[in-house]
Amino acid sequence: MAPPPAAAAAVTQAEGEEVTNRQVILKRYVSGCPTVDDMEVVTGTVRLVLPPGSTTAILVKNLYLSCDPYMRTRMTRHTDDPNFVPDYVPGKVLDNCNVCKVVLSAHPDFKPGDFLWGVTGWEEYSLIPNPVLCNKINHREFPLSYYTGVLGVPGLTAYAGLFEVAKAKKGEYVFLSAAAGAVGQIVGQLAKIAGCYVVGSAGSDQKVNLLKTKFGFDDAFNYKEEADLNAALKRCFPLGIDVYFDNVGGATLDAVLRRMRPRGRVAVCGQVSQYNLERPDGVDLFQLVGKHIRMEGFLVSEYGGDYYRRFEEEMARHLREGKVVCVEDVVEGIDAAPAALVGLFAGRNVGKQVVAVARE
Helix, strand or coil, X not given: CCCXXXXXXXXXXXXXXXXXXXXXXXXCCCCCCCCHHXXXXXXXXXXXXXXXXXXXXXXXXXXXXXXCHHHHHHHCCCCCCCCCCCCCCCCCECEEEEEEEEEEECCCCCCCCCEEEEEEECECEEEXXXXXXXEECCCCCCCHHHHHCCCCHHHHHXXXXXXXXXXXXXXXXXXXXXCCCCCHHHHHHXXXXXXXXXXXXXXXXXXXHHHHHCCCCCEEEEHHHCCCHHHHHHHHCCCCEEEEEECCCHHHHHHHHHHEEEEEEEEXXXXXXXXXXXXXXXXXXXXXXXXXXXXXXXXXXXXXXXXXXXXXXXXXXXXXXXXXXXXXXXXXXXXXXXXXHHHHHHCCCCCEEEEECCCC
């Protein structure tokens, strides 16, 4: 979306100016549960210029930062067994898929005033030498922050995991954990659209109420209030589970496998219950053998390009028609980012956790 003439003039006048740039850095590698003290908000400066001679670089102003549980895996140093994404480096800025506005551009596909979503730093301004991981925001009729969630990586993760990996079909019984989170809330609603019976688990009565009243789940339970997960799953699924969308791993995964129906499918999206453990919990994988269960992990990065564009249009249609709704938990200011990220692991967020750095 091109800026009006006045805005374009303002960008030109600002070129070359040195401005404050507050950044969130990792102070040290993390062992166990992360704390706010493992990160630090520092104040630096950035000059609003592009590298001389660059034909691809862009300088962006970050608007909305995305908080996601997988970021915890990047806060530990992986020496013997590399992580699926690069580890963060102590003293350096964290990064993630965020929403931003182009300030300066040498790239032929992006111009000042364009709104983008993609990989940028947890900072007020980011210089991106080659923005191959940035995408234009096509649907300005929705809040820009939706591109950190329902129209961004979490929404795409939900869509691809449910339909490409788990291959959920009409009439099947679907269970998902962390169901009120950024991914879970979308998985459940998409499964309902597809004609499935959907049950989710969450960590508070408030979240359980959201699942049943706002997101349209058939049933839900607070796993913290269940003395026996096996009994809870039997109560909700007397005929068993066809599809499990796993966001937590551990004891929940173990209990679900015992309740799966023959030839059930498990899409492994995350293992948030395990990220802070030195030694992961054991799971009885022999259940896969006798029941012919297929269990598959996946990375959302496999579903970009044309696949994402098809997803984006379908999800935008669902949002317009009211078939999918989105709940966000937005905190204000970059100083709030460390606490917002840490809060994910205590279940303090309700919905997609977003940090609003600037409002356009």
